[in-house]
Amino acid sequence: MLHDIAVGVDGSPASLAAAHWAAQEARRRGTGLTVVHAWHPHAHPASSVPFGRAEHDWAAQILQEAVRGVRTARPGLRITERLVCDATVDALVATAADAGMLVLGAPGLGFVGGFVTGSVSQRVVARSVRPVVLARAGRRAADEHTPSAAGIAPEEIPGTPCREVVLGLHTGHPCDELIGFAFDAARWRGTGLRVVHAFRAPSGSAPDPSVTVPPVVPTAGPALYPRARAQARAHAEDMVGAVLRPWRERYPTVPVTGTVTEGRASVALVHAARGAGLLVVGRRTDGQRIGARTGPVAHAVLHHADCPVAVVPHD
Incomplete structure (x- = not known):
């Protein structure tokens, strides 16, 4: 039995592109998709906001919007949502350990002609015991097909x-x-x-x-x-x-x-x-x-x- 595919999202265009790439891969392999977002309370939240409350709501909205977009594009795909209160790298590495692969987003070309690969992605790749896929921002599902x-x-x-x-x-x-x-x-x-x-x-x-x-x-x-x-x-x-x-x-x-x-x-x-x-x-x-x-x-x-x-x- 194949493990579900997991994808980490943070609300960025790159992570949303990764979510759609992961959904297509899950549909292709006949597995489910786990969409995960990690968040951590700020050390000094605004005095008018209960500690951790605003951060949690914002994190939940990021996750829900990503899942909503995937459900619209891939109706019928089995999707599991995971909102994790933990350091981002630790949460993604732990998620990857239970998945067939973990998919993350990569922003795109940097000013020196190479792709920008964030420190989070690099640390996850270096620590993950499962395959990690970096999907580029701006790529569509159709881009996987020959023109x-x-x-x-x-x-x-x-x-x-x-x-x-x-x-x-x-x-x-x-x-x-x-x-x-x-x-x-x-x-x-x-x-x-x-x-x-x-x-x-x-x-x-x-x-x-x-x-x-x-x-x-x-x-x-x-x-x-x-x-x-x-x-x-x-x-x-x-x-x-x-x-x-x-x-x-x-x-x-x-x-x-x-x-x-x-x-x-x-x-x-x-x-x-x-x-x-x-x-x-x-x-x-x-x-x-x-x-x-x-x-x-x-x-x-x-x-x-x-x-x-x-x-x-x-x-």
């Missing part, structure tokens, strides 16, 4: 294909939770899965933990470099094929395309995410030790990929 050549809006054409799902794969640490999440996402959408793996050809530069280097590639001498690059690519392609082979058999209806590229994983994934419906990347938990981080690749794509990004924690 019509005739210029007709996707929502006006039943059965318009969904955009592909993109998975960032590290062949040195393949993870069932991560790969399975991406295949499931593609299967539920009835679309293809593009698996992107970055490799680093020998160059004498410092190793990048996000890319794979085959140990058998010779690195000495400039004359060997073209051959070394070809060997590195061939090795990477073989590794990707080996990792994906059992998954292709398990998901025979999901078309899979493997993309092996030289360079940094984050750059390759941001490029591949253009035109994608969902980008899926992993985050190593390392036992959830204190100071857990999102990791360099996840951090980069959260700030620069223009489609929804799912971060899947794994050992």
Whole structure:
């Protein structure tokens, strides 16, 4: 049985966009939707207002308006409302633990050309034991579908294909939770899965933990470099094929395309995410030790990929 999908709302346009994205995903998977809003009483409320009362009413209104909008757009969807008096990050992490995934909103492009990802979202991603999806403000449900050549809006054409799902794969640490999440996402959408793996050809530069280097590639001498690059690519392609082979058999209806590229994983994934419906990347938990981080690749794509990004924690 699939767990319900949860979404955190705070009244912002980004969180409302996330609520509609989560509702669409819940409808697609046949689950319910839990809409949660966390609030905390101010330390010094106005003297004329009973302590905590005005804050509670305002928080309840935020939650109710978000739920009302989702119910209007998705009639018949089973929705659970949760108004939690707790610190926002703690409330969202606790909610995620009981959900199939947690969806949060991301505001949009910042002044430096990247997406603004708030500290709350980053801390939740770093601590959550379940997948967290960041949905971009301004994206509509129809944006997950491929555009019509005739210029007709996707929502006006039943059965318009969904955009592909993109998975960032590290062949040195393949993870069932991560790969399975991406295949499931593609299967539920009835679309293809593009698996992107970055490799680093020998160059004498410092190793990048996000890319794979085959140990058998010779690195000495400039004359060997073209051959070394070809060997590195061939090795990477073989590794990707080996990792994906059992998954292709398990998901025979999901078309899979493997993309092996030289360079940094984050750059390759941001490029591949253009035109994608969902980008899926992993985050190593390392036992959830204190100071857990999102990791360099996840951090980069959260700030620069223009489609929804799912971060899947794994050992």
